[in-house]
Amino acid sequence: MKTETRKDEIIKTAAKLFKEKGYSAVTMRDLASAMGMKAASLYNHIKSKQQILKEIIITLAEEFTSGLRQIQQSEKSNIKKIEEVVKLHVKIASQNPYGMASLNNDWMHLEEKLDYYLELRTNYEEELREIIAEGVKKDEIIDENIEIMLFSILTTLRSLYSWIPKKEYRNPEKLSQQLSTVLIQGINKN
Amino acid sequence: MKTETRKDEIIKTAAKLFKEKGYSAVTMRDLASAMGMKAASLYNHIKSKQQILKEIIITLAEEFTSGLRQIQQSEKSNIKKIEEVVKLHVKIASQNPYGMASLNNDWMHLEEKLDYYLELRTNYEEELREIIAEGVKKDEIIDENIEIMLFSILTTLRSLYSWIPKKEYRNPEKLSQQLSTVLIQGINKN
DNA sequence: CAATGAAACTAACACTTGTTAGTTTCATTG
């Protein structure tokens, strides 16, 4: 683990600002000011505003992709696989909640890398859909509309970044376990 | 139901554009071009770009607030109340998915009305939290972390706008029912 | 048919945007 470069600091700061106002509303002067420098100085470290967004989003998207692939290849039940997916999202969102905001809200501002991002995203959804479908086939999961189950789980997990900074969610183990319970068992007592 | 004014058309078109690129990335020239006119002409109908955002968001936020108040005042079980909340979200998101995108993603760009919006939002969350807490107290709902149940339900409902335009969700009755099942009963078969 | 008024237009404004070019600062190193 090498020490953090100036470029890394800029990207981290940018992610924080992007979370608050969105990519388009953050100017290079805003970012420079948050870094304690002038806008032009940023360009000693980064190539463009666009590149910052790209690095934030693509890094995260690839983390999700490789994380899910590992889960997919394991020999667990499909319910257990979903629990692992919950853990994956909690872990990544805990490590980088700011970046997750860009991933969720600013992906459409990717330029050259937009198609690549969409490919990763589509594949991710498809693999998760298959886990659910397998679960239904093997009688682990109720025979309800698969798209709705997928939607419900995925949107909850995708929004994690906005709740995780609150103090009651500092413990990723506990959060993952509680979230799994709610998503899988529901909230009904009977 | 009076006929749609030019102003209404502008706001509707703006909501569509805001959904695709976000408030900050949509210019008045983009909006004008989508309306088939020049940017300056927009100002015959609207006061400012900011006013468009305000009308989109505040209208929706107030719809949610009054909708939830009615549910709260009814004499149903808390589980039934949650089912009604699901219906409310499905109904509003079906009617105005574009506006919902602004409500979810661009509320931070409200200026004078930001505090008012945040008040409505906080109250909404608090009332829903109370329904869940009541449900737990009355043994209708499992005694799990209330914040997590609230989070899970609310984020799913808040993201509805992005899935509803897909054809399989055209039937609001069916969608509400299926969503309620998944959110309340979970996905587990046992 | 003259007057009205809604709704478009052209032209321009002051300011902000991302980015580039070239320069300065200064601790580290041969």
Added chain:
DNA sequence: CAATGAAACTAACAAGTGTTAGTTTCATTG
């Protein structure tokens, strides 16, 4: 101590921003 190189700076740019002022178009109406 001279040379290096990372990291800041100033100044400027071309393009784009929201918005205003004043004007034109033209169907509707008294």
